[in-house]
Amino acid sequence: MAYDAEGTRRRIFEAAAVEFAEHGLAGARVDRIATAARANKQAIYLYYGSKEKLFAAIVRAKLEEVRVSVFVDPDAVAESVGQMFDWYREHPELIRLLLWEALEARDEPGGSERGLRDAFREKACRLVDAGVARHLPEDARVRAAQDLLFTIMGLIAWNFAVPRTCRAVLDEETDQAALDRRRETVIATARRLATDPGGRVSAGGSVRP
The missing domain is CATH 1.10.357.10 (Tetracycline Repressor, domain 2)
Incomplete structure (x- = not known):
């Protein structure tokens, strides 16, 4: 099965929105976002650059x-x-x-x-x-x-x-x-x-x- 880059990006975004809403920027954890999104941490940094940039995007x-x-x-x-x-x-x-x-x-x-x-x-x-x-x-x-x-x-x-x-x-x-x-x-x-x-x-x- 081909890698679904857009689907991964969307899942990361949705999982991060929940994580940030619950814990804020400082309290959010990239590993929890990755687990909830069924993605690896490297994908988060690849698509968004950093936790701060992901928060800003959301x-x-x-x-x-x-x-x-x-x-x-x-x-x-x-x-x-x-x-x-x-x-x-x-x-x-x-x-x-x-x-x-x-x-x-x-x-x-x-x-x-x-x-x-x-x-x-x-x-x-x-x-x-x-x-x-x-x-x-x-x-x-x-x-x-x-x-x-x-x-x-x-x-x-x-x-x-x-x-x-x-x-x-x-x-x-x-x-x-x-x-x-x-x-x-x-x-x-x-x-x-x-x-x-x-x-x-x-x-x-x-x-x-």
Whole structure:
């Protein structure tokens, strides 16, 4: 049977994502990644160069997933935010990886971050084109839309960053009960945040002039 280089690379990536989410960069072990990926350690270094570069590659890929998943439709704010909440709920490893990166990785903006900035600016511009923050001066509208996007992302992500605190503050017995409750609250809050004097949001989440 021919060696499946792409399959090996994919298994390494998937195993490493789990390992880094659980243990962070410093605590992750290349031998555990190799065992879980059914690959040898040499393959990891061949494809990714080092543990640090493998971690960076995974974080970049996960941030790209965030970019794709984050979309607030100004005509359906509630539906968009609910879908984003569900996406984060289905990908719990994402928040852990981003928290580990904040704690352990050096903050050195590069080409990948510039690409993300451009992509999120485009999303903000779409909100502006749809009428978000129309009461503000033109040069302030994009910044307001950017703030709205990041605030909504924070409203969603924090629930998964501190699940025990979420459960305790809400006085719920299970994570599921707490998250079900938070989902409705986050949707309602996002709907209110998207409302401004120039474009009011209806109960169904649509923006009206």
